[in-house]
Amino acid sequence: MDYVIEMLHIVKDFPGIRANDDITLQLRRGEIHALLGENGAGKSTLMSILFGLYQPDGGSIRKDGKEVRINDPNDANALGIGMVHQHFKLVHNFTVLENIILGAETVKNGRLIMGEARKKVMALSEKYHLKVDPDAKIEDITVGMQQRVEILKMLYRDNEILIFDEPTAVLTPQEIDELMKIMKGLTAEGKSILFITHKLNEIKAVADRCSVLRKGRYIGTVDVADTTKEEMSEMMVGRKVNFAVDKAPAQPGEVAFSVKDLTMRGPHGKNVVNDVSFDVRRGEIVCIAGIDGNGQSELVYALTGLMKQDRGTIMMKGHDISHATIRARNDHGLGHIPEDRHRYGLVLDYSLAENMVLKSYHKPGFQKHGFRNFTRMNEVTDQLIERFDIRSGQGGRTVARSMSGGNQQKAIVAREIFTDPDVLIAVQPTRGLDVGAIEYIHKQLVDARDAGKAVLLVSLELDEVMNLSDRILVMFEGEIVADVRPGDVTVQELGLYMAGSKRGKA
Amino acid sequence: MMKKTRGSGLGGFAASVLPSLIAIIVGLLFGFIILLISNPAQAVQGLKVILLGGFNDGLFGVGQTLYYATPLILTGLSVGFAFKTGLFNIGASGQLITGAFAAIWTAVNCDWLPGPLHWIVPILAAILVGGLWGAVPGLFKSLLGVNEVIACIMMNYIGMYGVNYLIKISNIYDKLKNQTVSVPSSAALPNGGLEHLFYKMRGNFVRFSSINIGFYIAVIAAVVIYVLLTKTTFGYELKACGYNRDASRFAGINEKRSVLMSMVIAGMLSGAAGAVMYLAKSDGLHIDVIEVLATQGFNGIPVALLGLSNPIGIVFSGIFIAHLNQGGYYLQKLNYMPEIIDIIIGAIIYFAAFSLIVRNVIAALARRREAKAVQGKGNER
Numbered sequence: 001m002d003y004v005i006e007m008l009h010i011v012k013d014f015p016g017i018r019a020n021d022d023i024t025l026q027l028r029r030g031e032i033h034a035l036l037g038e039n040g041a042g043k044s045t046l047m048s049i050l051f052g053l054y055q056p057d058g059g060s061i062r063k064d065g066k067e068v069r070i071n072d073p074n075d076a077n078a079l080g081i082g083m084v085h086q087h088f089k090l091v092h093n094f095t096v097l098e099n100i101i102l103g104a105e106t107v108k109n110g111r112l113i114m115g116e117a118r119k120k121v122m123a124l125s126e127k128y129h130l131k132v133d134p135d136a137k138i139e140d141i142t143v144g145m146q147q148r149v150e151i152l153k154m155l156y157r158d159n160e161i162l163i164f165d166e167p168t169a170v171l172t173p174q175e176i177d178e179l180m181k182i183m184k185g186l187t188a189e190g191k192s193i194l195f196i197t198h199k200l201n202e203i204k205a206v207a208d209r210c211s212v213l214r215k216g217r218y219i220g221t222v223d224v225a226d227t228t229k230e231e232m233s234e235m236m237v238g239r240k241v242n243f244a245v246d247k248a249p250a251q252p253g254e255v256a257f258s259v260k261d262l263t264m265r266g267p268h269g270k271n272v273v274n275d276v277s278f279d280v281r282r283g284e285i286v287c288i289a290g291i292d293g294n295g296q297s298e299l300v301y302a303l304t305g306l307m308k309q310d311r312g313t314i315m316m317k318g319h320d321i322s323h324a325t326i327r328a329r330n331d332h333g334l335g336h337i338p339e340d341r342h343r344y345g346l347v348l349d350y351s352l353a354e355n356m357v358l359k360s361y362h363k364p365g366f367q368k369h370g371f372r373n374f375t376r377m378n379e380v381t382d383q384l385i386e387r388f389d390i391r392s393g394q395g396g397r398t399v400a401r402s403m404s405g406g407n408q409q410k411a412i413v414a415r416e417i418f419t420d421p422d423v424l425i426a427v428q429p430t431r432g433l434d435v436g437a438i439e440y441i442h443k444q445l446v447d448a449r450d451a452g453k454a455v456l457l458v459s460l461e462l463d464e465v466m467n468l469s470d471r472i473l474v475m476f477e478g479e480i481v482a483d484v485r486p487g488d489v490t491v492q493e494l495g496l497y498m499a500g501s502k503r504g505k506a
Numbered sequence: 507m508m509k510k511t512r513g514s515g516l517g518g519f520a521a522s523v524l525p526s527l528i529a530i531i532v533g534l535l536f537g538f539i540i541l542l543i544s545n546p547a548q549a550v551q552g553l554k555v556i557l558l559g560g561f562n563d564g565l566f567g568v569g570q571t572l573y574y575a576t577p578l579i580l581t582g583l584s585v586g587f588a589f590k591t592g593l594f595n596i597g598a599s600g601q602l603i604t605g606a607f608a609a610i611w612t613a614v615n616c617d618w619l620p621g622p623l624h625w626i627v628p629i630l631a632a633i634l635v636g637g638l639w640g641a642v643p644g645l646f647k648s649l650l651g652v653n654e655v656i657a658c659i660m661m662n663y664i665g666m667y668g669v670n671y672l673i674k675i676s677n678i679y680d681k682l683k684n685q686t687v688s689v690p691s692s693a694a695l696p697n698g699g700l701e702h703l704f705y706k707m708r709g710n711f712v713r714f715s716s717i718n719i720g721f722y723i724a725v726i727a728a729v730v731i732y733v734l735l736t737k738t739t740f741g742y743e744l745k746a747c748g749y750n751r752d753a754s755r756f757a758g759i760n761e762k763r764s765v766l767m768s769m770v771i772a773g774m775l776s777g778a779a780g781a782v783m784y785l786a787k788s789d790g791l792h793i794d795v796i797e798v799l800a801t802q803g804f805n806g807i808p809v810a811l812l813g814l815s816n817p818i819g820i821v822f823s824g825i826f827i828a829h830l831n832q833g834g835y836y837l838q839k840l841n842y843m844p845e846i847i848d849i850i851i852g853a854i855i856y857f858a859a860f861s862l863i864v865r866n867v868i869a870a871l872a873r874r875r876e877a878k879a880v881q882g883k884g885n886e887r
């Protein structure tokens with residue numbers, strides 16, 4: 001068999017955990033090979049070894065049948081291996097073009113030659129339909145475009161083995177479709193792709209074969225065409241997974257959260273949120289659906305106090321919190337699972353335990369006269385680790401930065417649910433989670449609802465929206481264009497609302 | 507099941523102290539080479555003198571070491587504390603000199619203060635003014651987003667020129683010597699019993715070391731800062747803001763106030779350093795009216811780096827640098843020019859500043875070794 005890359009019996013230890021335990025992965029030329037596994041199963045670690053970021057503690061790597069050593073990403077690059085990381089690694093105040101050529105600059109007489117590089121980048125961008133603006137700064141472009149920059153970076157270096165670590169977790173459904181097409185196009189050119197994702201639909205759509213990992217061990221490799229989604233998820237989790245959400249009809253109570261005429265001006269003078277009004281009652285899950293960039297993020301920032309609204313009022317449990325501080329809102333019972341887990345959700349250099357008390361460290365029980373109660377912090381952390389199955393090398397002492405992406409997300413969700421908020425604003429709560437964890441988090445949200453909490457869910461994923469919500473508000477260009485019940489609409493109709501081609505009563 | 511491997515508690519500690527040790531050793535080697543070049547015959551003897559530091563002169567010398575370590579510890583704490591909260595306090599110099607001015611002025615003008623209050627109040631004045639001096643960059647940073655380094659450097663110059671001007675127009679100016687007058691002896695920091703330990707006999711004449719209760723103050727400050735950073739909710743907030751301001755805001759922490767408070771506390775520590783330096787007997791230090799920034803403020807930076815910004819580590823690194831300085835003082839006995847010792851100390855400090863780079867080099871070497879081991883295993887297969 002013609003394998004471009006073989007990783008044989010790879011072992012990798014981290015403090016307190018064996019992240020890869022005798023894993024073997026063989027990549028055929030020209031295939032899309034999916035890598036599936038629970039959060040913390042060791043997927044990113046395995047790929048980082050292939051890319052030279054970590055050195056394995058055992059095992060070997062072969063390229064085209066020959067054993068190779070990959071000491072650092074430069075070695076990987078020389079072997080034609082490129083990687084798009086789970087959390088992008090771009091220089092934020094550099095332009096797109098500068099980021100693409102960074103480290104592979106053409107230099108003549110000690111001076112940078114941008115002209116040729118630009119031509120090559122534009123040609124690649126044309127050929128693979130990777131639309132980018134070469135002169136835009138990274139900090140000003142969308143995540144979708146940042147990802148295209150990462151892909152161009154690999155192509156610019158003529159890499160032929162491309163690693164995608166959860167590329168779709170941060171993309172909108174439209175961008176995902178586009179990416180899938182691009183990936184197909186790349187393999188048609190003879191490139192080989194390793195593709196990590198938690199979404200079985202995507203594996204079904206593009207992958208040829210799929211290797212499954214569980215708790216650091218290799219479970220097996222299957223042909224995607226002859227395997228069902230259920231079989232794959234069972235291989236991965238070790239039990240049957242329930243994809244549908246079990247929930248009783250909602251029993252909405254009094255209004256817990258009420259937004260009136262909320263307006264926020266954007267940087268270009270246009271209203272990014274325009275006269276938005278809605279209520280969320282106790283005992284219901286209200287979902288804000290929409291294509292990314294239609295004002296959902298700004299709306300949430302205003303509700304949680306991270307940004308000031310220009311106009312409008314926010315009432316919570318009968319109190320006007322329009323101008324309250326973030327601390328006052330939190331202590332009044334507002335929970336928030338933020339969209340950007342690294343920016344807002346975690347202090348990455350704090351331990352898991354210190355992150356678990358990020359919102360409660362100042363409350364009685366966690367401190368006395370300003371002195372922190374570490375015993376209580378560790379107790380709570382251990383409970384949450386247990387309950388939410390947060391996996392890490394050293395339990396509460398693990399530095400958050402070293403945790404796997406999905407486990408970081410689980411930690412945030414655990415913390416916000418633990419504070420037992422009356423109103424929970426959950427933005428993409430299951431982003432980057434494995435199917436088992438998604439099932440669990442969904443159940444937690446439904447339980448919170450049934451316990452009389454008001455849940456405001458913001459999600460880009462239509463499946464999640466349809467499954468979980470009791471009421472759907474569709475946002476388009478900063479306005480709420482539809483207020484519907486999931487039973488009364490089809491996914492197609494929802495799509496039309498989201499695209500702005502249909503308007504209901506708001 | 508995943509296999510648990512043993513945690514690396516002690517290994518982690520060693521790994522964090524190692525770069526400081528390497529920095530020191532490389533610095534000393536470099537110093538030795540300079541000794542060899544300038545006077546080969548006495549180089550070994552010279553190195554010994556440096557390493558002995560204060561011990562060259564028995565307990566008296568040790569007392570001198572601790573005396574000179576006192577302001578180093580305080581400015582080191584000032585810089586290290588700011589580091590821990592994500593700020594670079596390069597303004598210790600200005601905070602120190604304004605604090606010193608406040609202390610001297612209060613000591614001279616409030617000589618009606620009874621008993622120990624005559625030196626306690628000047629120290630408090632210095633802490634207050636140093637804190638104010640730190641508050642300015644803190645405010646600029648938190649309200650306007652101005653980088654604290656720029657604001658601190660400006661405050662250093664404003665402090666230096668401002669103090670020079672104020673000295674000249676006030677009654678604490680000694681025109682003849684172009685420096686501040688000596689503070690009343692009741693305002694000089696008492697020796698606090700330390701003199702009975704650190705002294706030497708010249709015939710039957712006792713010479714006491716200059717060490718005073720300032721050293722206690724520095725050590726207490728280190729303990730307070732340590733407790734503040736590791737045990738209190740306030741320290742938790744300050745560190746969180748240092749690591750990630752957005753997440754701190756998200757958590758409901760008033761991150762503007764935190765930045766301000768960090769700079770104020772850093773300034774207070776440097777102000778205290780100014781007080782303990784200049785609240786001295788008449789043979790002690792005086793502020794010279796010259797247009798040069800107070801270097802003691804900048805010495806806090808290497809002290810903090812060498813102590814890895816850990817308050818307790820800073821006590822030791824401050825003592826260590828003072829120890830070397832004392833060694834340099836005694837080196838003069840051996841026909842070495844005083845400049846040589848400055849170069850050697852400078853080298854050690856320089857390497858300390860690069861201790862983080864050293865740490866990275868160690869990590870890279872370890873990776874290489876690990877990689878080689880893997881290759882070895884691979885070939886065996």
Ligand SMILES: Nc1ncnc2c1ncn2[C@@H]1O[C@H](COP(=O)(O)OP(=O)(O)OP(=O)(O)O)[C@@H](O)[C@H]1O
Pocket residue numbers: 014015017019037038039040041042043044045046086391392393402403404405406407432
């Ligand atoms: N740099 C590191 N230091 C210590 N432990 C680490 C480090 N990187 C990963 N780990 C641990 O190794 C395990 C595997 O992590 P990895 O990131 O490979 O998981 P993953 O399969 O990519 O999970 P996810 O789907 O959540 O991204 C985790 O338990 C993690 O805590």
Ligand SMILES: [Mg+2]
Pocket residue numbers: 043044045086165404405406
């Ligand atoms: Mg991962």
